[in-house]
Amino acid sequence: MSPIVFLIFISMFSIAYIFSMNTIQLRENVAQDILANRIYYKFLTISDSVVEIIEKELGGISSVAGLNVTVDEQPDFSYVTIVERLPHGVEEFNEDLANYENFVEKYLNETNVKIDTGIGGLGGSMRIEIEPYNIVYDHPLGFGQKEVEITPEETSTLNAYDMTFKLIDANITSTPSFGGPGCSGGSLRWNVTVIGDSSVYGPVIKYIKPDKMCKLQVDATCNQPAFKVTNKQNTQVNDGDLFVEVLPGCTIISTISLNLTDVPGKTEVNLPDGQINVIETLYNIQKNDTVYLGE
16 A cells, blocks of 8 residues: 555544544534433423412412412512411412422433422421522411511611501401511611401501511401511511511411512522422433522
């Protein structure tokens, strides 16, 4: 074989080898992209189904259940509104979540794809996080019980709590009262309306001190007091910590809207991180995220 022919042969072989390797790498990349899309859409399917369960079981605030979240982003402000019936039944909701978690882990797992979720335990406290503000909306006694608590990490971007409380099958018996050293002279606005069967109190605006205690007490025909709303004093809690407690015999629909100064990043309301984890074990592709509400 002449040197020229040999060089031509080597050159063609090298080109063919490089082409072959590029083709293999291309196929590998395509395969990984396809798997990544499968993982993403599997995650999306599970997330959408959980939101559907939440909306189906809890969306009707006039029924036994009741929880609804909306987000309204404006150029300068964001408004996050949480409507909840306190207390309310959650047995069917918890059962549906547990059943769906069992279904996901039994039937949606496949070869090289592992799904792990924590959705069956969501109904425990139904902790809701408002990002990027680091604000937590929680249920200290458990989801469906008579208490909710809103804890901001800090109050520099929290302008107001706009609150409406509607008594169910009860009426206001006396003018609601405010008490405490933080009920005036502050910068955090409380805009409060209380609605009874045949009477309305408010709207009343107070500018409270986030680091001092202020308490609103409402007496009604169901109990005296029927419910209390408290800005906790800053001992072991953050400034602006809002606590709502409904007393025995009473039920309310609580509507709390947080007025927040706009900050970089999308305003999102989500359940705790890591609720859904989908892993492809061959290439270690995974989607580990949570469920977003109010979108």
